[in-house]
Amino acid sequence: MTLQNDLLLRTARGELTERVPVWMMRQAGRVLPQYRAVRERAGSFITLAKTPELAAEVTIQPVDAFDVDAAIIFSDILVVPEAMGLPYEMIESRGPVFPSTVRSQADLSRLRVADAESDLGYVLDAIKLTKKELNNRVPLIGFAGAPFTIFCYMTEGKGSKTFSVAKKLLYTDPNFAHALLQQITDSTIAYLQAQIRAGVDLVQIFDSWAGILSPEQYRTFSLPYIKQICDLVGSASDRDIPVTVFAKGAFFARHEIGQLSCDVVGLDWNMDPKESRELIPDRVLQGNLDPCVLYADFTQIRAEVKQMLSNFGHQHYIANLGHGIYPDTDPDKARCFVDAVKEM
Numbered sequence: 001m002t003l004q005n006d007l008l009l010r011t012a013r014g015e016l017t018e019r020v021p022v023w024m025m026r027q028a029g030r031v032l033p034q035y036r037a038v039r040e041r042a043g044s045f046i047t048l049a050k051t052p053e054l055a056a057e058v059t060i061q062p063v064d065a066f067d068v069d070a071a072i073i074f075s076d077i078l079v080v081p082e083a084m085g086l087p088y089e090m091i092e093s094r095g096p097v098f099p100s101t102v103r104s105q106a107d108l109s110r111l112r113v114a115d116a117e118s119d120l121g122y123v124l125d126a127i128k129l130t131k132k133e134l135n136n137r138v139p140l141i142g143f144a145g146a147p148f149t150i151f152c153y154m155t156e157g158k159g160s161k162t163f164s165v166a167k168k169l170l171y172t173d174p175n176f177a178h179a180l181l182q183q184i185t186d187s188t189i190a191y192l193q194a195q196i197r198a199g200v201d202l203v204q205i206f207d208s209w210a211g212i213l214s215p216e217q218y219r220t221f222s223l224p225y226i227k228q229i230c231d232l233v234g235s236a237s238d239r240d241i242p243v244t245v246f247a248k249g250a251f252f253a254r255h256e257i258g259q260l261s262c263d264v265v266g267l268d269w270n271m272d273p274k275e276s277r278e279l280i281p282d283r284v285l286q287g288n289l290d291p292c293v294l295y296a297d298f299t300q301i302r303a304e305v306k307q308m309l310s311n312f313g314h315q316h317y318i319a320n321l322g323h324g325i326y327p328d329t330d331p332d333k334a335r336c337f338v339d340a341v342k343e344m
């Protein structure tokens with residue numbers, strides 16, 4: 001049962017380690033031609049995500065291709081709304097769309113708290129199969145969206161630059177907003193606990209749209225729900241499961257995020273490493289290379305990685321990008337990023 005490479009786990013738990021661990025957000029996906037081939041075979045993103053054999057295969061692809069220190073289970077944050085009774089579609093070159101939205105108490109009354117075992121059994125099966133096929137090479141990361149980010153998609157119905165429909169509801173119907181956020185939170189806690197029972201070694205919460213809120217709104221509509229998740233997910237198992245909170249754009253909330261019962265705080269590239277260390281003195285930090293650096297030449301990528309590592313320091317740190325890798329990145333550049341971290 002012991003992992004051959006448990007570097008990421010030891011670092012996430014706050015231990016001192018022999019080198020900086022590295023993985024990439026969105027490493028399993030369109031950046032790899034082998035992913036595109038499997039997706040083609042599956043026919044659609046959703047079929048791929050719902051077929052445990054294929055999900056396990058694409059989860060392991062980046063471990064083989066990039067030699068990263070962790071795998072992240074192939075799925076999407078939007079499986080939670082679907083499990084609550086709000087199905088989504090994934091439209092090629094447009095992204096996710098919800099044919100119906102939730103904008104009132106009446107809409108909410110048609111949803112339920114997700115039952116992880118029955119509604120999300122396909123993700124749990126994919127986790128069990130991936131753990132088996134990984135054969136203890138590296139840890140497996142589970143994940144979920146933060147309640148506010150999920151709220152954005154469920155109310156807006158699709159991606160948006162401003163999410164003004166979602167934000168409007170925070171002002172016009174805060175009671176409804178809190179009720180929906182609580183139902184998402186309850187579903188997410190059950191889901192992450194089930195992922196842990198299925199075998200994931202650590203979990204990450206993605207608050208991808210945190211940056212559209214004011215500090216005050218963030219304290220009201222996002223942080224309390226992430227706090228509930230951090231306080232409760234660990235109790236699912238006797239194993240020590242580190243929790244990472246990645247709130248993109250929430251530079252203003254770094255100190256408060258660092259006081260949650262999480263182990264790792266993820267940073268995007270707008271957040272200065274040294275300033276972040278001061279604001280978050282006693283947590284492991286993860287991040288934060290601009291994914292666009294991977295469009296630069298190999299020499300420049302190595303120089304940027306070197307600078308990043310010297311800014312963060314080599315302990316209590318997990319190297320990553322500051323957000324998901326872009327699909328048109330050259331896989332050799334991604335490999336260069338990983339190798340550069342390992343060589344320093």
Ligand code: CP3
Pocket residue numbers: 025026027028029030039045072073074075076077078090094095096143159206208324
């Ligand atoms: O390697 C991994 O990170 C594992 C898989 C993963 C996916 N989505 C697969 C995916 C993870 C961790 C996610 C998280 C996710 N999904 C987030 C949070 C992280 C972030 O990027 O901020 C968000 C906001 C979503 C919602 C989502 N899913 C959007 C907005 C899109 C469309 C944009 C895009 O990248 O295409 C997706 C689709 C999606 N999720 C794809 C993949 C591989 C591409 C779909 C395809 O293959 O056709």
